[in-house]
Every structure is written in C-alpha cells, then in structure tokens.
C-alpha cells in the first residue's frame with residue numbers, strides 16, 4: 001500500500017498502525033496539504049517513520065493546494081505544527097520526485113514491483129484525483145487496484161460544518177472525481193469513525209511518545225476523547241470483517257455554498273463500497289495494539 005496523508009495527529013497514529021500491521025506492506029507515503037500546510041504534513045510524515053523505526057520508506061510531497069482555491073487548515077484541532085506536542089526535527093528528507101509522478105510511475109512501470117497496490121488516502125483527495133486523471137486514458141491498464149478514502153459523512157453530521165467532513169470539504173472537487181472514478185473504491189466516512197474514540201486511559205498505557213502526544217491533545221481539548229478517523233481507515237484495510245459495507249453511489253456537493261463537501265447517496269452513478277457499520281471495540285483493540293503500544297525493535301536506519 002501507499003498512504004497519502006495530510007499528517008496531523010490521527011494520520012501520525014494511522015501511519016504507525018499501518019507500519020505495524022502484518023497484513024500490509026507500506027511501500028511509501030505521499031503527502032498533501034489539509035490539516036496543515038504541505039511542508040508540515042511532510043515533516044510529520046517523516047517523523048512518524050522515524051518514530052516507528054522505518055526511516056527507509058520514501059516520502060513524496062504532493063499537492064500544496066486543492067484542485068480549486070486553497071486548503072483551510074485545522075491548527076486548532078491538531079496543534080500549531082500539526083501535532084499537539086513537540087517532536088524532534090526529522091533527520092530524513094522527502095524524495096525529489098513529486099507524489100503524483102511517483103504514484104503514476106508505480107501504477108504503470110514494470111520492474112521489480114509489478115504487484116498491484118492500494119492507495120489509502122487519509123487527507124483531502126487531491127493527489128488521488130490528479131493520479132486518476134493521468135490513469136484514465138489507460139482504461140484500466142495499470143496496477144492501482146483499490147482506493148481507500150477516508151472522508152465524507154453519510155448519515156451523521158459533518159465535523160467541520162453541519163453537513164461536511166473535513167477532507168471532502170477541503171477539496172470537494174477531488175472527492176467527487178475520486179468517488180465517481182473508475183478505480184474500485186472503498187469510502188470510510190465519519191459514520192464509522194465517530195464511535196471509535198480514545199480516552200486518556202488508553203494513552204496512559206501507551207508508548208511514551210504516543211502518550212505525550214495523546215495527553216497533550218486531551219489537555220488542549222478538555223472533556224473530549226480523541227477521534228482517530230485515519231486509524232479507522234487503516235483498520236478498514238487490515239480488518240474488513242470489523243465493518244459492514246453498503247454498496248451505493250455517493251455524490252459530493254461541489255457548490256462551495258453552505259453544503260459544500262456534503263456526501264450523499266446518489267440515485268445514479270458508479271457504486272462504491274461505503275463502510276457503514278463498525279465494531280468499535282475491535283477497531284479500538286487494533287489501534288491500542290498497533291498505533292499506541294510501545295515501539296520495540298526499530299528495524300532500519302535512515303537512508
């Protein structure tokens with residue numbers, strides 16, 4: 001898999017969770033603006049790799065802006081640099097190649113990595129939409145097998161407006177293109193993320209760095225529990241049995257009016273897989289074991 005991330009706190013834990021999931025082989029990360037500006041997202045992605053001891057995994061920078069306009073950042077939620085506590089400056093650097101070029105090459109070139117791959121998009125869908133535009137003329141003759149997209153709110157209120165979830169609101173055109181596109185797609189909307197929330201007791205048991213980040217977030221948001229939507233998206237890939245799936249077409253409001261970014265079932269259009277029910281305890285168990293548990297046996301060294 002490749003993980004496309006606008007690395008804030010839930011992305012950080014989702015990357016760690018994916019790296020410690022035996023079901024996945026994480027080939028690379030690509031970054032996008034969203035929670036924070038692109039350069040912060042990239043820095044936090046590099047930090048997640050160093051923290052997990054997987055500094056050899058390449059990070060490619062992608063879109064600093066959505067398809068139209070500018071990203072609206074979420075410093076209030078994630079903290080000024082995208083994380084709620086200070087972390088060491090990363091030693092490793094991103095690769096020179098851009099995210100979409102790199103993904104396109106992965107999807108189309110031969111060589112040792114001929115296997116199909118899945119792109120898990122846990123930020124605004126901008127990079128994914130740009131990739132699909134480039135792949136479309138190939139009419140399926142490529143190796144992007146599956147897209148998993150964290151975004152949207154189907155039967156629950158949004159988290160940025162009453163109607164919209166943050167990722168679809170931040171680049172509604174990209175979300176609309178991806179969800180209507182021609183690569184098999186699974187949408188992981190807020191509906192299945194809301195029930196999965198981390199309490200301070202979970203962080204008390206966690207790895208020291210995870211504990212520091214989690215407790216700093218909880219201190220900034222008194223009385224709340226931390227939702228880790230991006231971790232739920234990883235779990236939808238590693239443990240699909242924990243979810244109930246509805247097959248439906250989804251349309252995204254791209255009006256840039258009050259309902260901008262709203263995701264609704266559509267009467268026509270391509271059907272995608274939408275995660276609609278979740279076993280929250282099962283997903284929480286995976287997050288505790290893989291995203292929060294102490295990191296041991298760091299396996300590789302910086303490039």
Ligand SMILES: [Ca+2]
Nearest residue numbers: 006011122123
């Ligand atoms: Ca994210």
